Amino acid sequence: MEALLSSSATLRLRPPLSGSCSSKPSLPRSTFIPPATKTSRNSPFSRKNSLSKTNPCFRVCASSSSRSATETAVGSTTVPSEMKAWVYNEYGGVDVLKFSSNVTVPEVNDDQVLVKVVAAALNPVDFKRRLGKFQATDSALPTVPGYDVAGVVVKVGSQVKSLKVGDEVYGDISEKALDGPKQSGSLAEYTAVEEKLLALKPKSLDFAQAASLPLAIETAYEGLERAGFSKGKSILVLNGAGGVGSLVIQLAKQVFGASKVAATASTSKLELLKSLGADLAIDYTKENFEDLPDKYDVVFDAIGQGEKAVKVVVEGGSVVVLTGAVAEPGFRFVVTSTGSTLTKLNPYLEDGKLKAVLDPNGPFPFDRVKEAFAYLETGRATGKVVVYPVSEDYILEKMAK
Numbered sequence: 001m002e003a004l005l006s007s008s009a010t011l012r013l014r015p016p017l018s019g020s021c022s023s024k025p026s027l028p029r030s031t032f033i034p035p036a037t038k039t040s041r042n043s044p045f046s047r048k049n050s051l052s053k054t055n056p057c058f059r060v061c062a063s064s065s066s067r068s069a070t071e072t073a074v075g076s077t078t079v080p081s082e083m084k085a086w087v088y089n090e091y092g093g094v095d096v097l098k099f100s101s102n103v104t105v106p107e108v109n110d111d112q113v114l115v116k117v118v119a120a121a122l123n124p125v126d127f128k129r130r131l132g133k134f135q136a137t138d139s140a141l142p143t144v145p146g147y148d149v150a151g152v153v154v155k156v157g158s159q160v161k162s163l164k165v166g167d168e169v170y171g172d173i174s175e176k177a178l179d180g181p182k183q184s185g186s187l188a189e190y191t192a193v194e195e196k197l198l199a200l201k202p203k204s205l206d207f208a209q210a211a212s213l214p215l216a217i218e219t220a221y222e223g224l225e226r227a228g229f230s231k232g233k234s235i236l237v238l239n240g241a242g243g244v245g246s247l248v249i250q251l252a253k254q255v256f257g258a259s260k261v262a263a264t265a266s267t268s269k270l271e272l273l274k275s276l277g278a279d280l281a282i283d284y285t286k287e288n289f290e291d292l293p294d295k296y297d298v299v300f301d302a303i304g305q306g307e308k309a310v311k312v313v314v315e316g317g318s319v320v321v322l323t324g325a326v327a328e329p330g331f332r333f334v335v336t337s338t339g340s341t342l343t344k345l346n347p348y349l350e351d352g353k354l355k356a357v358l359d360p361n362g363p364f365p366f367d368r369v370k371e372a373f374a375y376l377e378t379g380r381a382t383g384k385v386v387v388y389p390v391s392e393d394y395i396l397e398k399m400a401k
């Protein structure tokens, strides 16, 4: 478990950038597109933050062409001492998020690698944390938010065994989502991550697709395992169109061998549920699932309907609850990040049995993170809200080779 960070560090911020230079990037190839519709030793804030020049345009100007004397060469990659990142220094709404060009690049512990972030994804926990709902167990402010990352390893700690500079990786960077999550998250050009939380990125996925997966698929997988889900069992997924539910449907069907998958969503998303593998798509705007005759071996509640969920589970069955009230025999858990789950699922991702589901309003470029959050916070996102590109220079470097 990651230790709680304690700090009274302050962060001096440059004014937020306007972001006028970015346009929406094209959607990655082979993405599943739904139908329209307290400072630690490693804190990025522990050093002075007033040195760097204000950069008015992230996407054009963030290339490695203007390197400072403090940068360190690592293999063929150069790591600067400061980076661009989204950061907040008080809890609150989207407007507490500020763009800074001079956050200190995190140092790596012995068991960590430094990842150059190419893509990141947002999760509800990001905004719930920013709103201060988990203050009792949160790490200290200021915070660079972001759990999900896909990027390239640019530096390795002395105890790192299987990853090397240049590896393309993905993962959820905070082992415990609520218990001392990282102060220096993935909505930044660089993030330091324990090797055990990462997996090699499947070659068939691009960075945006890979970034969409870790926290959601690990939650889906862990929930199914904790529920004792197995071949031949039936399942009802409440909120089948969201980030987690869209993966629960696929995992239940493609990996666990479900006999029947039912899921709820609003009218325009029913086709999506079926295309993901649902045998029955229930329109929650027209029907109450708890009034239908069917009962299920497992009910996976990804919306906060735990009290109704227990009405449709068979005797001896399981009800997994991710949020909200829990009634007997339901149970709630908080995901533990582990790269081993991703490694286990990589073959299914490689051969297309499992697909990344990206919200069609994205990906949002790095300078539109506030917009991406505002959208996620409507509660209407389909699949995952992805931030891409975060760092373009890696992509450009690779294209040039």
Ligand SMILES: NC(=O)c1ccc[n+]([C@@H]2O[C@H](COP(=O)([O-])OP(=O)(O)OC[C@H]3O[C@@H](n4cnc5c(N)ncnc54)[C@H](OP(=O)(O)O)[C@@H]3O)[C@@H](O)[C@H]2O)c1
Residues within 6 Å of the ligand: 123, 124, 125, 177, 215, 216, 219, 238, 239, 240, 241, 242, 243, 244, 245, 264, 265, 266, 267, 269, 284, 302, 303, 321, 322, 323, 333, 334, 335, 376, 379, 380, 381, 382, 383
């Ligand atoms: N405990 C954990 O470890 C853990 C891990 C991950 C997530 N979570 C929590 O689990 C919840 C789901 O996360 P997520 O990332 O999947 O959320 P999400 O992607 O933001 O969910 C958005 C989806 O919710 C659907 N929705 C809204 N009201 C609904 C209803 N009454 N019935 C069915 N679907 C409905 C929306 O579809 P429509 O537009 O059709 O309404 C939308 O597609 C969040 O509260 C999150 O914090 C917990």
